[in-house]
Amino acid sequence: MTTTLTKPPxxxxxxxxxxxxxxGRAGGHMHAGPIAYIILALFTIGSLFPLVWTAIxxxxxNNRLAQTPPPFWFGGGLFDKLELAWDNANMGEAMVNTxxxxxxxxxxxxxxxxxxxxxxxxxxxxxxxxxxxxxxxTMMVPPQLMIIPLYMVVAELGWTDQLQAVILPSLVNAFGxxxxxxxxxxxxxxxxxxxxxxxxxxxxxxxxxxxxxxxRPAMAVLGMLMFVQTWNxxxxxxxxxxxxxxxxxxxxxxxxxxxxxxxxxxIMAGALLGTLPLLIVFAIFGKQIVGGIMQxxxxx
Amino acid sequence: MSARHDIAAPxxxxxxxxxxxxxATKAPDADKRRRDRLSRRWQRDLxxxxxxxxxxxxxxxLAFGLFPLIYTAWASLHSVELTAPNDMEWVGLRxxxxxxxxxxxxxxxxxxxxxGIISTVPQLLMAMGLAHILNYKLRASTFYRVAxxxxxxxxxxxxxxxxxxxxxxxYGMINWALNAVGIDNIDWQNDKWPxxxxxxxxxxxxxxGYNTLIYLAAMQAIPQDLYESAALDGASRWRQFIHVTLPxxxxxxxxxxxxxxxxxxxxxxxxxxxxxxxxxxxxxEHEFQTLGLYLYEQGWVNLHLGRASAxxxxxxxxxxxxxxxxxxxxxxxxxxx
Numbered sequence: 001m002t003t004t005l006t007k008p009p010x011x012x013x014x015x016x017x018x019x020x021x022x023x024g025r026a027g028g029h030m031h032a033g034p035i036a037y038i039i040l041a042l043f044t045i046g047s048l049f050p051l052v053w054t055a056i057x058x059x060x061x062n063n064r065l066a067q068t069p070p071p072f073w074f075g076g077g078l079f080d081k082l083e084l085a086w087d088n089a090n091m092g093e094a095m096v097n098t099x100x101x102x103x104x105x106x107x108x109x110x111x112x113x114x115x116x117x118x119x120x121x122x123x124x125x126x127x128x129x130x131x132x133x134x135x136x137x138t139m140m141v142p143p144q145l146m147i148i149p150l151y152m153v154v155a156e157l158g159w160t161d162q163l164q165a166v167i168l169p170s171l172v173n174a175f176g177x178x179x180x181x182x183x184x185x186x187x188x189x190x191x192x193x194x195x196x197x198x199x200x201x202x203x204x205x206x207x208x209x210x211x212x213x214x215x216r217p218a219m220a221v222l223g224m225l226m227f228v229q230t231w232n233x234x235x236x237x238x239x240x241x242x243x244x245x246x247x248x249x250x251x252x253x254x255x256x257x258x259x260x261x262x263x264x265x266x267i268m269a270g271a272l273l274g275t276l277p278l279l280i281v282f283a284i285f286g287k288q289i290v291g292g293i294m295q296x297x298x299x300x
Numbered sequence: 301m302s303a304r305h306d307i308a309a310p311x312x313x314x315x316x317x318x319x320x321x322x323x324a325t326k327a328p329d330a331d332k333r334r335r336d337r338l339s340r341r342w343q344r345d346l347x348x349x350x351x352x353x354x355x356x357x358x359x360x361x362l363a364f365g366l367f368p369l370i371y372t373a374w375a376s377l378h379s380v381e382l383t384a385p386n387d388m389e390w391v392g393l394r395x396x397x398x399x400x401x402x403x404x405x406x407x408x409x410x411x412x413x414x415x416g417i418i419s420t421v422p423q424l425l426m427a428m429g430l431a432h433i434l435n436y437k438l439r440a441s442t443f444y445r446v447a448x449x450x451x452x453x454x455x456x457x458x459x460x461x462x463x464x465x466x467x468x469x470x471y472g473m474i475n476w477a478l479n480a481v482g483i484d485n486i487d488w489q490n491d492k493w494p495x496x497x498x499x500x501x502x503x504x505x506x507x508x509g510y511n512t513l514i515y516l517a518a519m520q521a522i523p524q525d526l527y528e529s530a531a532l533d534g535a536s537r538w539r540q541f542i543h544v545t546l547p548x549x550x551x552x553x554x555x556x557x558x559x560x561x562x563x564x565x566x567x568x569x570x571x572x573x574x575x576x577x578x579x580x581x582x583x584x585e586h587e588f589q590t591l592g593l594y595l596y597e598q599g600w601v602n603l604h605l606g607r608a609s610a611x612x613x614x615x616x617x618x619x620x621x622x623x624x625x626x627x628x629x630x631x632x633x634x635x636x637x
Contacts, residue, residue, distance in 0.1 A: 051462075
């Protein structure tokens with residue numbers, strides 16, 4: 001069995017190796033030198049250090065934070081402080097709220113973007129080009145232009161402090177439509193749609209049985225990106241959820257910083273709590289998220 | 301590829317002739333009617349379902365995008381208080397003319413511009429350099445990419461609050477490090493240039509990794525033979541970067557510049573949370589008050605929604621002007637090359 005396994009690769013291996021060596025000489029596929037590794041190490045430390053230091057500061061008390069030199073290593077109070085921040089900022093409720101908001105938004109955006117992206121990528125209809133231009137144009141409009149009337153509408157409907165006030169406006173997501181369109185143009189062959197048509201499938205059945213399966217990888221990436229974005233959204237939730245009823249995590253964290261003598265270490269504990277869920281997601285799905293962002297970049 | 305596309309297209313154009321079995325001439329009348337009805341439904345489906353598929357987005361856009369846009373323009377021509385949003389008094393262009401004489405508006409515009417420049421330019425340059433390094437063959441390349449993306453996963457609120465501590469005047473780590481090399485304490489939260497630098501640092505920290513990945517993706521899409529022929533012509537690595545990499549990246553660079561410009565114009569959370577007095581004034585003397593923050597102060601602290609709307613539309617107009625300039629420059633560049 002071992003012989004059959006080792007034998008076949010040898011003749012195929014030689015040419016691929018030679019090709020690899022040839023590509024290695026040119027441009028972007030050279031091996032990195034030590035300087036490159038040093039620069040990367042510096043930037044990696046720079047990226048991670050503020051996060052690690054958030055945990056260090058949260059593990060120390062305020063007196064220690066008001067001394068020089070600042071602490072460089074963990075103290076013993078991390079879990080006490082996390083618990084205190086959890087209670088003070090009503091973090092349990094905030095987490096549930098934010099998960100609800102980010103989850104609902106992400107799922108809805110992904111579904112709406114996929115069917116709209118499919119229509120723009122694969123169906124022919126009058127006004128397709130113009131409508132797609134409008135979609136791209138809406139990406140340019142700053143959110144500050146929206147908040148004043150939206151705030152009035154929300155106040156009029158009595159939605160202040162209610163989660164739908166945060167969810168509904170976040171569903172307008174041109175990026176998602178564009179992202180799915182770019183993906184489906186390439187990933188979904190016209191022949192597959194035609195085959196389903198010949199079998200007599202209606203458009204909705206095509207979406208359900210052909211488009212959704214083909215779009216699944218991109219839907220997962222878009223879902224994660226949208227979850228992160230909605231989870232971290234600050235301006236709008238900060239405006240409509242101010243009455244301290246049911247804030248999102250970001251509003252709760254920002255609220256810890258108020259007051260004239262704020263408890264710095266408590267603030268850090270809150271910031272850590274608000275960031276931790278996403279960091280865990282990134283640690284697990286980091287590779288897929290990186291791939292998704294890069295994929296969206298090339299096609300966009 | 302286009303040829304294949306054309307072959308696939310006709311059935312759709314002809315309104316779903318795809319199941320084009322010639323009508324059976326000998327079929328009884330009832331059967332024919334049934335088939336006609338099916339075919340009509342089929343055609344209706346093909347014709348209208350695209351609109352059904354895009355309509356949710358556009359309905360939401362009408363309600364939460366276009367309507368607010370127009371309403372903001374309308375509100376900017378009125379005097380409206382936040383406490384009585386339905387009580388509107390027509391004032392014409394006065395909200396705009398007042399802005400022209402408003403030193404705080406110009407201060408905020410200037411701050412937005414300078415913070416925008418000192419956050420965007422170094423950020424994109426570093427991202428470009430990092431992407432170039434990441435494009436080499438590396439050990440543990442995924443690790444660097446994920447690590448650099450960690451700030452992107454951090455919220456504005458969390459990041460700003462941490463940097464407030466790191467930039468603390470008396471006990472902050474950055475001043476401590478500067479002391480170690482003989483520089484006196486800098487008041488990062490109250491002095492104009494240091495505070496703008498500090499706010500920019502938060503932006504740079506959060507977005508450099510993301511932009512790096514976008515540049516890296518574009519670099520990986522550059523065909524390898526471009527480098528090979530450049531190498532054959534004797535071009536050094538640096539000249540390859542200048543003459544092959546940069547021109548190929550031009551659309552991507554334009555994209556990141558546009559996105560960063562939009563982000564910089566809207567900057568709000570970072571300066572709000574960096575303020576030592578927890579106010580919306582962007583520092584005790586408006587040192588780092590951005591347009592987004594000034595809009596918030598006018599609308600939600602001073603309760604002047606009309607004036608806030610005028611600021612919002614001014615920001616939009618500024619963005620349009622920047623967009624046009626961007627477009628002209630990129631066309632020039634394309635024409636010259």
